[in-house]
Amino acid sequence: EAGVAQSPRYKIIEKRQSVAFWCNPISGHATLYWYQQILGQGPKLLIQFQNNGVVDDSQLPKDRFSAERLKGVDSTLKIQPAKLEDSAVYLCASSSESFSPLHFGNGTRLTVT
Amino acid sequence: DAKTTQPPSMDCAEGRAANLPCNHSTISGNEYVYWYRQIHSQGPQYIIHGLKNNETNEMASLIITEDRKSSTLILPHATLRDTAVYYCITSTSGSRLTFGEGTQLTVNP
Numbered sequence: 001e002a003g004v005a006q007s008p009r010y011k012i013i014e015k016r017q018s019v020a021f022w023c024n025p026i027s028g029h030a031t032l033y034w035y036q037q038i039l040g041q042g043p044k045l046l047i048q049f050q051n052n053g054v055v056d057d058s059q060l061p062k063d064r065f066s067a068e069r070l071k072g073v074d075s076t077l078k079i080q081p082a083k084l085e086d087s088a089v090y091l092c093a094s095s096s097e098s099f100s101p102l103h104f105g106n107g108t109r110l111t112v113t
Numbered sequence: 114d115a116k117t118t119q120p121p122s123m124d125c126a127e128g129r130a131a132n133l134p135c136n137h138s139t140i141s142g143n144e145y146v147y148w149y150r151q152i153h154s155q156g157p158q159y160i161i162h163g164l165k166n167n168e169t170n171e172m173a174s175l176i177i178t179e180d181r182k183s184s185t186l187i188l189p190h191a192t193l194r195d196t197a198v199y200y201c202i203t204s205t206s207g208s209r210l211t212f213g214e215g216t217q218l219t220v221n222p
Contacts, residue, residue, distance in 0.1 A: 004156070031208060033208075033209075035212075040214075041214060042200060042212030042213050042214055042215055043157065043210075043212045044212070045209055045210070045211070048208065048209060056209060091156050091157075093156070093157075095207070095208060099145075099206060099207045100207065101159035101162075101207065102149075102157070102159060102207070102208070102210065103159070104155075104156025104157050104158070105156050106154070106155050106156050107156055
């Protein structure tokens with residue numbers, strides 16, 4: 001079974017620039033999550049999708065972050081404009097249903113200078 | 114989800130059992146205990162979960178106290194590849210996980 005794929009692996013941008021991350025979940029997984037992990041902290045949920053609908057985006061900074069999951073498969077997370085405090089690893093995860101374990105990708109490490 | 118408390122770090126000798134404690138004294142009756150680990154530069158990896166009964170799989174064992182206020186993750190024969198941050202999380206559904214800072218387990222040769 002192929003795992004959760006994320007790209008790019010690393011990204012360096014200047015503040016006020018925009019950036020996008022891509023995630024391809026495990027085939028057949030209906031639920032997709034984006035997490036932000038700041039260095040030294042545990043991952044923090046940003047948004048949860050069920051198929052192509054948003055289930056929970058309460059912790060997504062909507063003034064600068066946006067996410068979509070077209071056709072209920074791939075997903076993109078965008079930041080515009082980026083701030084220094086957005087420097088973090090952005091993790092994508094998927095699961096087949098409630099109570100099923102989450103499968104994480106290896107993340108995109110974003111550095112904002 | 115109940116707040117969990119874990120020691121920030123632990124050491125274990127290679128080949129010995131690693132016992133990682135977690136306190137979740139405010140856990141509610143329908144909350145499961147989940148354990149994930151995160152090896153450096155990788156995403157978190159699911160290990161095991163349970164509600165009341167002790168659980169065992171190919172990776173680890175989970176011991177939950179009778180009052181469910183605490184639990185212990187046991188890696189029976191730790192190897193160097195088990196060096197990671199271990200997260201104990203409570204959840205009613207296994208989704209929308211709230212990660213704390215976890216325990217950094219270092220397995221020494």
